Amino acid sequence: MRFLPDLANGQRDLRVAVVGFGYVGSCLGVALAERGATVHGVDSDRSLVAALRGGDRVFDEPGMSAAWARLAAAGRLTVGTELGAVSGSDVVLVTVGTPIDADGGFVADALATACGGLGRVLTRGQLVIVKSTVPPGTTRQLVRPLLESGGLVAGRDFGLAYCPERLAEGAALAQLPTLPVVVGGLDPDSGEAAAAFWTGSLGVPTVAVDGPEIAELVKLADNWWIDANVALANELAQVCGVLGIDALDVIGAANTLPKGDSRVNILRPSIGVGGSCLPKDPPMLARIARDKGVQLHTVTTARAVNDAMPQYSFELIRDELAKLGKPVGGARIAVLGLAFKNETGDLRLTPVRPLVAALVEAGAVTALYDPLADPAAVRAMFGAPLESSLEHTVAGADCVAVLAGHRAFHQLDLDWLAASVAMPCLLFDGRAYYPRATVARLRALGFAYRGIGR
Ligand code: NAD
Numbered sequence: 001m002r003f004l005p006d007l008a009n010g011q012r013d014l015r016v017a018v019v020g021f022g023y024v025g026s027c028l029g030v031a032l033a034e035r036g037a038t039v040h041g042v043d044s045d046r047s048l049v050a051a052l053r054g055g056d057r058v059f060d061e062p063g064m065s066a067a068w069a070r071l072a073a074a075g076r077l078t079v080g081t082e083l084g085a086v087s088g089s090d091v092v093l094v095t096v097g098t099p100i101d102a103d104g105g106f107v108a109d110a111l112a113t114a115c116g117g118l119g120r121v122l123t124r125g126q127l128v129i130v131k132s133t134v135p136p137g138t139t140r141q142l143v144r145p146l147l148e149s150g151g152l153v154a155g156r157d158f159g160l161a162y163c164p165e166r167l168a169e170g171a172a173l174a175q176l177p178t179l180p181v182v183v184g185g186l187d188p189d190s191g192e193a194a195a196a197f198w199t200g201s202l203g204v205p206t207v208a209v210d211g212p213e214i215a216e217l218v219k220l221a222d223n224w225w226i227d228a229n230v231a232l233a234n235e236l237a238q239v240c241g242v243l244g245i246d247a248l249d250v251i252g253a254a255n256t257l258p259k260g261d262s263r264v265n266i267l268r269p270s271i272g273v274g275g276s277c278l279p280k281d282p283p284m285l286a287r288i289a290r291d292k293g294v295q296l297h298t299v300t301t302a303r304a305v306n307d308a309m310p311q312y313s314f315e316l317i318r319d320e321l322a323k324l325g326k327p328v329g330g331a332r333i334a335v336l337g338l339a340f341k342n343e344t345g346d347l348r349l350t351p352v353r354p355l356v357a358a359l360v361e362a363g364a365v366t367a368l369y370d371p372l373a374d375p376a377a378v379r380a381m382f383g384a385p386l387e388s389s390l391e392h393t394v395a396g397a398d399c400v401a402v403l404a405g406h407r408a409f410h411q412l413d414l415d416w417l418a419a420s421v422a423m424p425c426l427l428f429d430g431r432a433y434y435p436r437a438t439v440a441r442l443r444a445l446g447f448a449y450r451g452i453g454r
Contacts, residue, residue: 003127003159003193005090007200013038013076014201017089019114020096021052021079023276023346024131024165026059028093030067031176032201033076041079042086044113052079060345060372063173083117091127091197092118094143095165098132100280104287106135108142115142119149127159127193130212133219133281134162135288139212140186155187161194162212164219169275170343180205184215223281224299229267230278231302234309237269237453241316247453248433269452271403271430272309272351274340279303279349310351313452314358317399317428320450324424326398329363332422334397336390337404338370338378342431345372347381352403355430356382369393371408397421405431414438418445426450 007014014037018025021041033039043049051058055072057065071077086092096110111132118128128147130139139162144154154160162184167175181198183206185191195206209215233251240247247269257264273279286299318328340350347353356366368378369387378386387393390408394400394417402409409432418425427442429451434442439449 001193001196002189003125004196004200005125014091014197015089016040016091016093016201017042017086018093018095019043019083019086019118020094020110020132021048022095022097023059023169024167025093025095026052026068027061027064027167027172027176028095028131028165029077030064030071031173033071034067034173035177035202037076037201039071039077040085040089041077042081042083043079044081046081049079049081057345058374060374061170061172062343067173083114084121086118086126087121087123089126091129091201092122094118094128094130094132096132097276098134100284100287104283104290106138106284106287108134108138111138112142112146115146116149119147122147122150122152122158124152124157127161127190127197129194129197130160130162131165133164133223133277133284134216135284136213136216136220138162138216139184144186155190159190159193160186160212161190162215163194163198164215164222166219166222169346170341176204177202178204180207182207182209182215182218184209184212186212217285220281220285223278224285224296224302226267227273227278227282227306228298228302229265230270230273231305233267233269234305234312234452236266238312240453268433270309270351271313271355271452273306274349274351275346276348278306309452310354311358313351313355313428313430314362316450316452317359317401317426318362320426320428320448321399324398324426324448326424328359331364331398332396333359333364333366333399333401334394334421335366335368336370336393336400336402336409337406337431338368338373338382338386339404339406342405343372343407345370345374347373347377350381353381355401355403367393367397370404370406372406391420394420397425399426399428401428401430402432403430405433410434414441414445418447421447424448429454 016037016039018029018041021043029039029041096114099107183194237247251266282299286296289296338352375386423446427447427449
């Protein structure tokens, strides 16, 4: 096959270079190396590369640390700063960051630098796959000319495809070997090679679409749907809150309705939507649409709803504490979970930050705990230290606020917790969705329980 060597004879492993070895690049690199590829990650951030080489738990996904150590020791996973190292690879994945500006405009600097550099080092026969999230047209109009700047021609001398990355943080390594990959080749040979790469390397099904533009828009459409769906769940939760109905009961039953090819699938409400994708990708698409004269009202509305959830959550905590005779000013709040979602240490645009800021502004005394978050990143973001232990965090608390549903917080010893806090104590459930039996047990132990829509 053009642009992908036939390795069926087993003489050597598939060699993959990953340019941009941040969160996505690292997860992909580990997943590919786990299944037999030899992976070299390239990142321009020297301190990140040094940390990764030193074995630091930079991207703490379930299973990541152990896999990384094993693969690095076996020589299957290496990392460096030199782009020239991609020359020996069969496949080059591009996973650099693609942020937006304050007006939703795509900031192409990292992608342009990476692809301009790749143009100087690409060799004949290589397959380049862009994974970063980009506006439709970027692979053809920006990436292609930069890659061709060294004289090679896409579709003739090297393959080029766009395949969006759709992994969910917190479950990335489990998801990557199963998640279907959408493949938009610049030309049929590139598309065929990219599809064969994903099937051969990760064993995943692929979904071929007619060109990179469709694949680019698929990613934005997926995240638009998720953000709008969560916004609906968050508003439903607010109605449930005033009606005294458990939102999870409603969602569970509502989701049994067949609709179209699938069924209604309302996601779960929460304290807000953060991370590096959902707050960025829909506004990026809205800006592209606006520039072409189309207003995406659902993007704006969903963002506004989700952005308001930290303040809504603050008001719930404040009002529930008041019912316990404990004004929020001066209350001790044990914050369990700082990351933007469950089972990740990623703090990017975490809704916990504005919620904690509102609590502090109101005079509450917060203690911050997250077993997955990096202490230095926590201090930089929250201006306060990460507590070293759960025991220390909850001691004497008037409110235990579970704001990321990490596994550790599902396994709390409730008797111990009740003995550690200052009763009466509010258990604020921002993301754990404790089952009915746990809620009943908490109440029996003297806690007041309040969740989003519960
Ligand atoms: P990240 O910031 O963690 O990683 C990007 C990395 O690219 C950084 O380490 C940066 O130093 C490196 N980089 C920037 N310019 C470079 C260059 N010229 N050469 C080499 N390295 C360079 O970002 P991320 O979360 O990994 O996201 C990467 C892309 O994947 C983005 O487009 C994002 O929207 C998309 N994405 C992210 C997720 C997610 O869950 N985080 C999921 C799907 C898609």
